[in-house]
Amino acid sequence: MPLHLPPLRTGKPRREHGLISPVEGARIPFAVIEGEAPGPCLVVTAGVHGSEYTSIEAALRLARRPARGLRGCILILPVLNMSALRKRAIYVAPEDGRNLNRMFPGRPDGSFTERLAHWLVSEIYPQADACLDLHGGDLSEALAPFSLFPRDSEASRELATVFGLPIAVAAGGEGYTIDAAGRLGKPSLLAEVGGNGVWTEDGVGQLLAGIERVLAHLGMVHARPAPAGPVRVVTMWAPAADEDGLWYPAKRLGEAVQAGETIGEIRTLFGDVIATIAARDAGSVLYTLSSLWVNKGEALLGIGTPVA
Ligand SMILES: [Zn+2]
Incomplete structure (x- = not known):
């Protein structure tokens, strides 16, 4: 199996797909x-978490989009962790028990997930003019659609507005894809x-519509997609469990x-109540x-608070 992606730009319109193994053991x-x-x-990734099916299915459908009428190129990595998809894993990669979305920028000589993060940072993101990372609630999470963008990036905030999910979280923190x-x-x-695995x-349509709006925003398609509805910007607080229970x-x-x-x-x-969580x-x-069960350290919920 090849170690590297084919060139993204050949000067000829095309649709190409396959499997690569840029990190030992990865397909x-x-x-x-x-x-x-x-x-x-435009780089579109999904399957950072292997049981977030809406996002994986949307990326797989995007991969079948015709090249006709497109300016530039779309690189789609629809399942970054195949073993997590196969094993219906939640949060982490079965190879090393690590959560890829906490591991950036990774390490070239680290564990499986650290090497995967390093590959994305060194080989994939540098080729992008914009990056979309598709997720959803995991098997054990219920979720209403929202997006997250790095709060200090005005261009990323604009992407959130264009993409059009009704709530956009201005996110801080380190170690995430975005x-x-x-x-x-x-x-x-x-x-x-x-x-919840559904x-x-x-x-899928919500994600694909957002991607089409981003393509138009980047000048990659001429079609005028249906405009997005209003987007409310919030900050998110996600308390973690202090106890197993x-x-x-x-x-x-x-x-x-x-x-309160x-x-x-x-x-x-x-x-017996061992922890009470107040807003x-x-x-x-x-x-x-x-x-029903939570392990110490896992997020219990996310509360979005509107930015003044
Ligand atoms: Zn996820």
């Missing part, structure tokens, strides 16, 4: 769609649609919460852990 599917005229390169791409000066957006045509959320997806209000409890098997700020529930 990564790719697709390149090169348009008729030169132009920007943070790593952003540090290379690439406008980047992480889109979250679907959850994929729907509606969810049973998780009882007190709020539903999308529900409003007040500062109880948003959930962790209890023992015999019903730090007012906002609404963007996603929630739907699993």
